Amino acid sequence: MGGKRKDTKPKIFLVLKIVGFSLAAAGVVLLILGIATPDPSSSNSLFAETAQKMGVIFGGAACLIISISLIFAGFTPSIKRIQVKTTKYVVSDNKEDLADIATDAADIAEPALSKLKKATKQKKFCKECGKPIDADAKFCQHCGKEQ
Ligand SMILES: [Zn+2]
Numbered sequence: 001m002g003g004k005r006k007d008t009k010p011k012i013f014l015v016l017k018i019v020g021f022s023l024a025a026a027g028v029v030l031l032i033l034g035i036a037t038p039d040p041s042s043s044n045s046l047f048a049e050t051a052q053k054m055g056v057i058f059g060g061a062a063c064l065i066i067s068i069s070l071i072f073a074g075f076t077p078s079i080k081r082i083q084v085k086t087t088k089y090v091v092s093d094n095k096e097d098l099a100d101i102a103t104d105a106a107d108i109a110e111p112a113l114s115k116l117k118k119a120t121k122q123k124k125f126c127k128e129c130g131k132p133i134d135a136d137a138k139f140c141q142h143c144g145k146e147q
Pocket of ligand 1: 126127128129131140141142143144145
């Protein structure tokens with residue numbers, strides 16, 4: 001039962017396409033027939049009255065308009081598939097860009113960060129005056145007290 005349901009959905013779209021294209025062909029034939037046939041006043045005309053000729057022309061135009069919406073509806077899965085593919089592509093493209101930006105940012109920040117780390121590690125404070133001095137300094141640069 002479940003498998004059958006899966007099969008019917010694409011069939012509906014196939015039917016829509018077939019009906020749409022058939023209706024489009026019928027519409028074109030009716031339009032050509034209506035426009036190309038001589039006026040009802042002429043003896044060899046297909047139509048007895050002008051109203052019939054106009055009816056065929058409008059009928060053909062209506063068939064064309066309906067067929068366009070049917071064909072469009074028939075191609076809905078393909079259009080959706082293309083939209084999904086495009087969205088996926090845009091997202092993956094952005095992901096790569098973001099990764100690149102993050103890598104660049106890390107590269108830029110790295111020297112500054114290591115400098116900062118070194119600076120904070122290498123500094124200590126004098127026991128006597130409390131001013132910051134180098135970690136490996138034996139004497140305070142400010143008061144001269146031995147560390
Ligand atoms: Zn000192």
